[in-house]
Amino acid sequence: MTRQFWNGNMAAAQAVRQSRVEVIAAYPITPQTHTVEYLAQFVADGELDARMVKVESEHSALSACCGASIVGSRTFTASCSQGLQLMSEVMYFASGMRFPIVMAVANRTLSVPVNIWADHQDTLVNRDAGWIQIYTRSVQEIYDMMLVAFASAEDPRVNLPAIVAYDGFILSHASEPVTPLEQSVVDDFLPSPRATERPLMDPAKPQQFGEVLFPEWYPDFEYKKHSALVGAADVLTERFAALAELSGRRYDLVERDSDPGAKTVIFGIGSMMQTARHTAAKLREQGESVAVVNLRVFRPFPEQAVAKALQHAETVLVLDRDIGYGSAGMVYPDVVRALYHAEHRPTVLNFIVGLGGKDITEQTILRSLELAKDGYRGQSVFWPDARGPQEGIAPSAQR
Amino acid sequence: MSNAKLLTEVRLVGRGGQGVVTAGELLGAAALAGGANAQAIPTFGPERRGALSSCVVRVSPEEILLKHSVARPDILLCLDPTIWQVNDVRQGLADDATLIFNSNQSQESLRSALDERGFFASNGATVFVLDATAIALEQLGKPITNTAMLGAIAGATGLISLDALGACYRERFGPRAEVNLACARAAAERLTRLPSAA
Structure with a gap:
């Protein structure tokens, strides 16, 4: 298909349309x-044969998706910020029930102060809800990742819900070139949700779902759920390879920009990584040894990759567009964990940037x-955007 | 604009309800139709009809990686006749920027108003002016200047062509495309350059 000029929300919607979603709430x-x-x-124009379910809250939206998913429908929802927080309780239910629901999140910070702009606070505080979390840097990537999300979530080895996250306004409202796939290509990439078997509610075959589980068996259940999410990394990698075959666009769990020997590496998620790539490329032209590593998939966390x-690297800068109050950014701890057992342990520092839509330039x-x-x-977390007595250097953990 | 510079940044300003965001999208789409890469980033806040509305459009032959809205505009397009008098829209403006104003003032009074607000502080700036509101009223019967002002960009800078603009208008406006294209053509024709030296 020819190049389109779509905003991020349109790219997400077009991918959902081409995914032949059946229920949207x-x-x-x-x-x-x-x-x-x-x-x-x-749907109104007859371009998508889906049921739009009107609901009175985000809690109900995700609950309606759960109801549709338990009978085998391909389901989609979208939210962010306070809305996502209202969904949070049901998010754990959706993953425990192993529903492959896909959700688009146009990342927006959490109030108060009231703020409608981008940071990753909303999805990252839900990091432990048992959902796949994929992050994007451009409008094209939103389109591509929506398709990967459905294909991976519904894989019988996974059967877990997935979030595709994109920065509010910066990507949701910005228009960029997108080259979509032909419908026939999407259909091949994404078979019918009924092509694979999973336990479904069926009046002809009564079963019980969402039962009480006593302590004796609870750890086994949790281990299975955790293992399925960890295993989703392999499925995502397969789907990235399949998409590359069809589109020529290459993705991975972790994406290295250039220069594998660079001394300094900038690491993070989301659209800011494009600005980081732009900046690093200029610095390399000036002879500096700087590279950028993008984390495409935050959950499951690809520790070895x-x-x-x-x-x-000698120094790693983990950029977090979020803050885990009282600790550090929420991407940072996993990176430190991944490097703790490495042969050469680099210095890993955390930078809290772009909160509440502050421009990351x-x-x-x-x-x-x-x-x-x-x-x-004596201090690993820095605030380059914040105004303070010592600019950028927050009160450290001095005790 | 120097030819060596690959990236062109455009800031469009107007008032809420005047189609500034649509203008940004159409400008980007027209650049894309001409074979370039483009990105249109609207500035969003609490939206109010009549208040400042702006959009940044980046155009480059290369992939555009920058994902922030603050720009160093090479082109400033003012859709509204007075918005630049009540809001400072000059932030980051390149020294050799091209400025395009919608105004029905005489050249003398416009120039002195621009001087007063520092738009001629740099001698490198190139200033164009046209009465886009009159064109819009003639063609559309309402003072929505966005489709005319895009014609002015085509005429003043060549960043996009009227042909590419026409294709984008047809896709976006269907049966209303031709009358909007007439606005763009009239704007490109009636554009005049304001002499900078007093």
Whole structure:
């Protein structure tokens, strides 16, 4: 197909349309709302044969998706910010019930102060809900990852829900070139949800779902759920390879920009990684040894791939567009865990950037690199955006 | 704009309800139709009809990696006749920027108003002016200037062509495309360059 000029919400909606989703339930919240409005239009125009379920809250939206998923329908929802938090309880239910629901999240921070702009607080606080979490850097990537999400979530080895996250406004409302796949190609990539077997509610074959599980068996259940999510890494890798065959666009759990021997590596998720790539490319032209490593899949966390991608670095800057209050950014701890057993352990520092939609520019990246030059100084978490007595250096854990 | 610079950044400003965001999308789509890469990033806040509305469009022959809205615009397009008098829309403006204003003022009074607000502080700026509101009223019967002002960009800078714009208007506006294209053509023809030296 020819190149389109779509915004991020349109790219998500078009991929959902081409995925032949059967049930959609969502509740509007900025900046996600357009996604579902576009889908409602597709349904009204007869371009998508799906049931739009009107609901009174996000909690109900995800609950309706669970009801549709238990009878085998391909289901979609979208949310962000406070709306996602209202869904949170049902998110654990969806993963425990092994429903391959796909959700688009136009990342937006959590109130208060009231703020409608992008950071990753909303999805990252739900990191332990048992969902696959895929992050994107461009509008094209949103389109591609929606398809990968359905194909991976519904794989019988996985049967878990998936989030495709994209930065609110920066990607949801920005228009960029997108080359979509032909419908026949999508159909081959994504077979009918009924092509594979999973336990479904069927009046002809009564079964019970969501039962009480006593302590004797509870750990076994949790181990299975955890193992399925860990194993989803292999399935995602397979789907990335299949998509590359069809589209020529290559993705991986962890993506290295260039220069595997670079001394300094910038690491993170989301659209800011494109600005980081732009900045690093300029610095390399000036002879500096800087590379960028993008984390495409945050859950399951690809521990070994991360360790491998960072093994030659002397300093790693983990950019977090979020803050785990009282600790560090929420991507940072997993990176440290991945590197703890590495043969050469680099210095790993954490930079809290772009909260509440603060623009992440080349200057943000350069300032972070500058702060990283002095390495660890009894303090691993830096705030290059914040104004304070010592700019960028937060009150450290001095005790 | 220097030819050596690959990336062109455009800032479009107007008031909520005037189609600034649509103009940004159409500009990007027209650049894409001309074979370039493009990105249109609207600036969103609490949206109010009549308040400042702006959009940044980046155009480059290469893949555009920058994902932030602050720009160093090479082109400033003011859809509204007075928005630049009540909001500072000059932030980051390149020294050799091309500025395109919608105005029905005489050249003398417009130039002195621009001077007062520092738009001629740099001698490198190139200023174009046209009465896009009059064109819109003639063609559309309402003062929505976005489709005319895109014609002015085509005429003043060549960043996009009227042909590419026409293709995008047809896709976006269907039966209303031709009258909007008439706005763009009229704008490209009636555009005049404001002499910078007093």
